[in-house]
Amino acid sequence: MAAIIDKVVLGPCMNDDQLLRYSRQIMLPQMDVEGQEKLLAAKVLIVGLGGLGCPVAMYLASAGVGTLVLADFDEVDLSNLQRQIAHTGDRIGHNKAESAEKMIQGLNPSINTVCITEKLTGDALQQQIAAADVVVDCTDNFTTRHAINAACVAQKTPLVSGAAIRLEGQVSVFDPRQGNTPCYRCLYEDIDDENLSCAESGVLAPLVGIIGSVQALETIKLIAEFGEPLSGRLLTLDARSMQWRELKLPRDPGCPVCGSAEKR
Numbered sequence: 001m002a003a004i005i006d007k008v009v010l011g012p013c014m015n016d017d018q019l020l021r022y023s024r025q026i027m028l029p030q031m032d033v034e035g036q037e038k039l040l041a042a043k044v045l046i047v048g049l050g051g052l053g054c055p056v057a058m059y060l061a062s063a064g065v066g067t068l069v070l071a072d073f074d075e076v077d078l079s080n081l082q083r084q085i086a087h088t089g090d091r092i093g094h095n096k097a098e099s100a101e102k103m104i105q106g107l108n109p110s111i112n113t114v115c116i117t118e119k120l121t122g123d124a125l126q127q128q129i130a131a132a133d134v135v136v137d138c139t140d141n142f143t144t145r146h147a148i149n150a151a152c153v154a155q156k157t158p159l160v161s162g163a164a165i166r167l168e169g170q171v172s173v174f175d176p177r178q179g180n181t182p183c184y185r186c187l188y189e190d191i192d193d194e195n196l197s198c199a200e201s202g203v204l205a206p207l208v209g210i211i212g213s214v215q216a217l218e219t220i221k222l223i224a225e226f227g228e229p230l231s232g233r234l235l236t237l238d239a240r241s242m243q244w245r246e247l248k249l250p251r252d253p254g255c256p257v258c259g260s261a262e263k264r
Helices: 016-021 032-040 053-063 078-082 096-107 122-131 142-155 205-224 258-263
Strands: 043-047 067-071 112-116 134-137 159-165 168-174 233-238 243-248
Touching (some): 134 142, 159 205
Parallel strands (some): 043 067
Antiparallel strands (some): 233 243
């Protein structure tokens, strides 16, 4: 199990290489130098380096998030290569977190990466989430999603959640720092979803890229503190008609996760 590492502490300014690398972002008034330095000082935990986690990790690395903690216990398989763009044919059989790390280091070698190659559960999950500025859930089953959500609520760590299957995708942000917003459990009850995986139902390759890119964007907005995150809102995509829908997510006062956390 990878050790917990402290958040990156940077000096008061970026060096010349960083200013040039991130110049197109720094030009944006919403980002500026201050926002870029927040990215460089941030730590993000990405759980799942599959179809969603690959574009999330690659875009966050390219954008300059200082430390990426990559968690996945699975190995690269030939059937993954259709959509999991951080992996390559010569890394079939390799751990997905370590495979993604190689891609990330090629994109931006100045980024710190930590690989967790065992399943994150229990105290280890709580510790990694407590050490992160943002958690990005790129997993593909409700059991793991609920465990991540409960830990994020307990540690008051923002969660960027995404899902994609067949020709449908969705993204939302659950921020327990805001007392009036829902958590993932307010949206979905605990259900058995073993038949809802990509292996069972299929998924179109570009769909996970679209949803993963939105997750990366929402993560950057949370860290740099600009714009309006998808907190309390669910964004869904029907790829057949290319129609986006936005649904308001009310908080469930009887939620056994965030409701009970509020009472403690």
